[in-house]
Amino acid sequence: xxxxxxxxxxxxxVAPSTIRYYDKEGLLPFVExxxxxxxxxxxxxxxxxxxxxxxxxxGMPIKTIRLYVESAMQGDDTIDTRLSxxxxxxxxxxxxxxxxxxxxxxVEYKCWYYETAQKAGTEKVLNAMTLADIPEKYHPIxxxxxxxxx
Amino acid sequence: xxxxxxxxxxxxxVAPSTIRYYDKEGLLPFVExxxxxxxxxxxxxxxxxxxxxxxxxxGMPIKTIRLYVESAMQGDDTIDTRLSxxxxxxxxxxxxxxxxxxxxxxVEYKCWYYETAQKAGTEKVLNAMTLADIPEKYHPIxxxxxxxxx
DNA sequence: CCTTGACTTAAAGTTAACTTTAAAGTGTAG
DNA sequence: CTACACTTTAAAGTTAACTTTAAGTCAAGG
Numbered sequence: 001x002x003x004x005x006x007x008x009x010x011x012x013x014v015a016p017s018t019i020r021y022y023d024k025e026g027l028l029p030f031v032e033x034x035x036x037x038x039x040x041x042x043x044x045x046x047x048x049x050x051x052x053x054x055x056x057x058x059g060m061p062i063k064t065i066r067l068y069v070e071s072a073m074q075g076d077d078t079i080d081t082r083l084s085x086x087x088x089x090x091x092x093x094x095x096x097x098x099x100x101x102x103x104x105x106x107v108e109y110k111c112w113y114y115e116t117a118q119k120a121g122t123e124k125v126l127n128a129m130t131l132a133d134i135p136e137k138y139h140p141i142x143x144x145x146x147x148x149x150x
Numbered sequence: 151x152x153x154x155x156x157x158x159x160x161x162x163x164v165a166p167s168t169i170r171y172y173d174k175e176g177l178l179p180f181v182e183x184x185x186x187x188x189x190x191x192x193x194x195x196x197x198x199x200x201x202x203x204x205x206x207x208x209g210m211p212i213k214t215i216r217l218y219v220e221s222a223m224q225g226d227d228t229i230d231t232r233l234s235x236x237x238x239x240x241x242x243x244x245x246x247x248x249x250x251x252x253x254x255x256x257v258e259y260k261c262w263y264y265e266t267a268q269k270a271g272t273e274k275v276l277n278a279m280t281l282a283d284i285p286e287k288y289h290p291i292x293x294x295x296x297x298x299x300x
Numbered sequence: 301c302c303t304t305g306a307c308t309t310a311a312a313g314t315t316a317a318c319t320t321t322a323a324a325g326t327g328t329a330g
Numbered sequence: 331c332t333a334c335a336c337t338t339t340a341a342a343g344t345t346a347a348c349t350t351t352a353a354g355t356c357a358a359g360g
Contacts, residue, residue, distance in 0.1 A: 005337075017319055020338085025317090036326050038337055047295035054253040062317075076272045083264040086257055093254045100250065103204040104243045107236055114233040122226045145197035156306075167349055170308085175347090186356050188307055212347075 003041040011046065012053050019049075026066045027052055029073055058096065060089060106145070109138045153191040161196065162203050169199075176216045177202055179223055208246065210239060256295070259288045 009016040022028055023039070030048060031039050041049075048069075055065055068085045071078035112135065117123045131139060159166040172178055173189070180198060181189050191199075198219075205215055218235045221228035262285065267273045281289060 015319075016337090018317085021318060024339090034326085036337085037339095038326065043296060050295055051256055054249070054256055056317095057249050058253045076267075076274075079264055079267045079273070083261070083268060086260045086264060090254070090257050090261065093250060093257060096250055097247075097254075099204070099207050100243060100246055103208045104240070104247070106201055106204055107240050107243060110236045111233070111240065114229055114236060117226075117229045118233060123229070124226075145200055146193060154307080165349075166307090168347085171348060174309090184356085186307085187309095188356070206347095 001043055003046065005039050005041075008041050008046065008049060012049060014053075022052070022062070025062050027062065027069055029069065055089065058093060060092075102144070105141045109141045112138060151193055153196065155189050155191075158191050158196065158199060162199060164203075172202070172212070175212050177212065177219055179219060205239065208243060210242075252294070255291045259291045262288060 003011070005016045005019050009019050012019075019028075023031060028045070028049070031041060031045055034040055052065055052069070055068075056062070064085065068082060071081045071085070113126060117126055120126075131142070134142065153161070155166045155169050159169050162169075169178075173181060178195070178198070181191060181195055184190055202215055202219070205218075206212070214235065218232060221231045221235070263276060267276055270276075281292070284292065
């Protein structure tokens, strides 16, 4: 199965211009061209693009992705380089997981907060509460924010 | 306890100019000034800033944060608005969690891939492998990428 | 009082990641 | 063979989120 730029773009849910931009930035050195100069994507290319898309969506800058892809093109001499890029990315992902979890905790507290305010029709009921009135699972996050609940 | 711009910046691990930029963009309407016009942050302001920082770090655009903060300043009439902003953010966070988990799965597979290549000194051993030679836990991710392993 | 370091603003500059535009070429269906 | 949708490129434009600069103001120690 072979794909055009637009088909690949549709699968990855991005604009065709984005794919061309990635190519121009050296992220897709493996993509071949037809005799007329048109990009032809293979199934394997699509696998690469899915990986690239994931790395980009979780914050790896394009320059770093290029370094990784270029290394992979150069073969066995660059295994160490690629392994260390991947290790670093794993660290960053675990960091991001933690940040995401903290934000989710805050957001779930806010959900409870505004649902309570909505039922009462006012935030006053919440300002009047002490810690004892607030479900225990929200206590750590309130402590984290450390000021009054908003 | 009161704080200056630089102190707050240090606590949140950002540049002081970033805090001033957030203020200019209307993210900090609650921050008061000294008679001389210098920003004075309270403990409660810091709580706000931690929330804002989390929302921003998990991809909420500054315009949306402003909408949320401005609503909070307007009191009880905006409880519905704020609740829906928070619900939407929760959706986005759960989406991000999924994307992050997928990327982490890919990255862990790559760790195994390059560690194996490193031990052998070449990627050839991996190209020669069939699915049966690869630990089962990586099968779903290989299927997701669908092309050959890189 | 004066120095010094941190604060203030407005405005311009930077960077990353695209997107748009324009002009031209490709490939396929009728 | 021609029409037409889709592809190509280079170059310019856009947007978000800061950062830097410049010119000035504030506040605490000596």
